[in-house]
Amino acid sequence: MGTCLKAQLAKQGQTLRRVAAIAFLAAMGSGWAQTPSTFNPTDAETVAFTEIAFGLQHPWAVAFLPNGEYLVAQQEGVMRVVDANGRVGAPILGIPEVAFSGQGGLLDVVLDRDFDANRQLYFCFAKADASSGGNRTTTALASAKLNERQDRLEQVQTLFQQSPSVRSDQHFGCRIAQAHDNSLFLTLGERFIARDQAQRTTNHLGSIVRLQTDGSAYRDNPFFDKRGGLPETWSWGHRNPLGAVITPDGELWTHEAGPQGGDEINHIRGGGNYGWPIMTYGHHVGARKSSGQGMEAPVHYWRDEIAPSGLTYLSSDRYGPDWQNSFFLGSMAHGALIRLKIDNDKVIEEDWLTVAPGHGVRDVRQGPDGFLYVLIDGEDGRLLRIEPPELPQAQAPVQASGDADAKTDASTPAVGDAGIQPEPAEPAPAVISPDTPGAAPVMDEPAAEPSAAPAVLEPSPSESTAEQAAAAESGPEASAQ
Structure with missing residues (x-):
């Protein structure tokens, strides 16, 4: 044989x-439908890819322009067009000011379903609250039109802002998914210091909202014409959802980071309470439960931290029947893609595909050509196209950048750009004044506010990405950006 x-x-x-x-x-x-992952990351396979572009500084999201070019959002507040030959264009003008700190910045971007006709796009970002002197921030959703020259955003309009604003630079959420009826879903984190507020429907913390394209609440929302919650709210009890996709059958799926493990993928249903912080499979919260009355369990979860970011559904047959109709999500902790095939809300297949060890996979999307495209985070971020398994042997995995500002002393733990951003320990529940109609409460700053996102750090030659994540978890909590 x-x-x-x-x-x-x-x-x-x-x-x-x-x-x-x-x-x-x-x-x-x-x-319940929940199942724990049994996959050993050491069994991950190396995947073949073609590098489309490099030199992208902390790319966060990619959208596909109709002329075969790519629109990339970078966290520091820049959008660029990458042409079909991989040339990276100048910053696009017209981007509003973003709060670039910690996990905040310019985050997701998607094109309207009718972009060919209307040039409309949507993006979300961390926005400073002017009424607080810029000390508090919120997650904002904006619309704009990309001009024909593709060098400026026009008619920029803020459609929605998460309420309340919070003095924190963590857990913004900020993934956008447009449904078949053109409504917009936006994921919102609980901003880290206010985790208990994720169980309240009278604010937007730790929730998913559903909006019309003008920013107004969607009429089918659970609280649109009922008491008990905000009209924009679709679901709640979320921690920090960093992946969202609408499947061909019109269903919304998201994933979110847990507290030191317990990362999960969820089938989102309107009016659902997804449990955080009462229900979690993470290791950090001492009073955690594995179930909660009236709460939705995850479809699948990982006991150890994968730091998920980006989510897509592969409907094309480019990669053969094994991959077709599978979910793909990125792992910031392992530099990998995770493939899940789900049937009737049960995971029946799970595979890991190593793409960029030592770096984080920030975004993954199916392109209009049916191929998978991946963004690799970092000071020298990359845009890659995943090639079918039967094509010639895979290229060498992305190597750690040699930039001077990406180096670190060997005595310093390499925590940053293995995909994990350090966080302080889970705080005590924030004290917040009772919600009153028309008033958006604000939250006080924790004793030690998290620092800004660190520069990219090369992994030590003797230290694997998984070991870096474990080292981060042994101290203050580490969570995906």
Whole structure:
């Protein structure tokens, strides 16, 4: 028997064992759909890719222009067009001021479903609250038109702002998904210091909102014409959702980072309470529960931290039947793509694909050509196209940048751009005044406000990405940006 055939059979055996283990755990569950991941990251396969562009500074999101070019949002507050040959353009003019600190900045960008006709796009960002002198920030959603020359945003309009503003530079959420009816879903983090507010429907902290394209609340929202919640709210009980996608059947799926593990993927339903901070599989919260009455369990979760970011659904057949109709999410902690095939809210397949060890996968999207595109975070960020497994041997994985400002002393733990941003320990519940109609309460600053996002740090030659994440977890909590 040839070596290649033996390797193929061994791979098939590993896949079958993983599928059987997932099915067994699902069958033994308490009636909930949740299943824990049983995948060992050391079994991840290297994936083939083509580098489209490099030199992108902390790219956060990519959208696909109709002329075969790419629109990339960079966290420091810059959008650039990357042409089909990989040339990175000058900063696009007209971007509003963003609060670039910690996990904040210019974050997601998506094109309107009718962009070819209207040149409309949507983006979300961390915005300073002028009424607080800039000391508090919020997550904002804006619309704009990209001019024909693709060098300026015009008719920029803020459609929505998360309420209340908070004195924190963490957990902004900020992923956008446009549904088939053109409504906009926006994920919102609980801003870290205010985790208990995620259980309140009278603010936007730790929630997903559903809006019309003019920023008004969608009429089918749970509290649109009912008491008990804000009209924009679609679901709540979220921690920091950094991935969102609408599947071909019109369903909304998101994932979110847990507290030192317990990262999860969720099938989002209107009016659902997704449990945070009462229900979590993370390691950090001492009084955690694995279930909560009237709360939605995750479809799947990871006991150890993967730091998920970016989420897409592969509907194309570019990669063959095994990958078709699978979810793909990025791991900031492992520099990998994670493939999940889900049937009836149960994960039946899970595979890991190593893309950029030592770096974070910030975004993954299916392009109009049916291929998967990935953004690698960092001072020298990359845009990659994932190639089908049957194509020639994969290129070498992305290597750590050699830039002088990306280096670190060997005695300093390499925490930053392995994809994990250090955070302070989970705070005590924030004290907030009772919500009153028409008034947006604000929250006081914690004793030690988290510092700004660190520069990219090269992983130590003797230290793996997983070890860096573990080292970060042993001290203050580490969470995906």
